[in-house]
Amino acid sequence: MTEQDLKFMRRAIELAEKGMDSNAGGPFGAVVVKDGEIVAEGFNQVTSKNDPTAHAEVIAIREACQKLNSFQLKGCTVYTSCEPCPMCLGAIYWARPDRVFYACDHRDAAAIDFDDSFIYQELKLEITDRSIPFSQLLRAEALPVFEKWRNNGQAIKY
């Protein structure tokens, strides 16, 4: 951990407060950094955009990928004011940054009623035991699309 890390985390915390104070959404902020520079910033905008996926990390990751013209964040570090929820954790794994720093943890978030531990519990259950029903349908009709992908020499694999 360096002075720079502290500076970038303070910016993420500042964004969390700024987003909250402007009624954009919950008190969460994130920045993506590459080569010592902020590439993108985000703060939670779930309620103002009516977008349940508009978490700070997702917004920052989307903007960083646009700016870097890449679908991955190789060489980047994500600073987030709170330990990522399961959705953002998934987005981070897809984006593949080098490293993540977080400030508050999931217990701190649960204490202000942002309790994502329920989703973490659901992940461990069999698909049939989850609270939202998931039912498999038309696998045989969907599989040929996967075959086409496998055999497509032009596709950009990731």
Ligand SMILES: [Zn+2]
């Ligand atoms: Zn999230």
